[in-house]
Amino acid sequence: MPNPKRRHSHSRKGRRRAHDGLTVPSFSSCSNCGTPKLPHKACPECGYHRGRQVVKAAAD
Ligand SMILES: [Zn+2]
Numbered sequence: 001m002p003n004p005k006r007r008h009s010h011s012r013k014g015r016r017r018a019h020d021g022l023t024v025p026s027f028s029s030c031s032n033c034g035t036p037k038l039p040h041k042a043c044p045e046c047g048y049h050r051g052r053q054v055v056k057a058a059a060d
Pocket of ligand 1: 031
C-alpha cells in the first residue's frame, strides 16, 4: 500500500485548510413579493424573475 513518506507540517495543514471555510449564502429580496430568495434564481414564493412570472407559483 502506498503511504506518505513524511508527515505534513502544521503550517502546511493550515495552508491546505485555508480554503475550507464555509460561506453564508447570499440572499436578495424578491422584487414582486419581498421574500428572501437566492440571487439569479426565480422566487420560490411567487415564481417571479426579472419582473415577470417564469415558473408556477408555489401556492396559487
Ligand atoms: Zn416573490
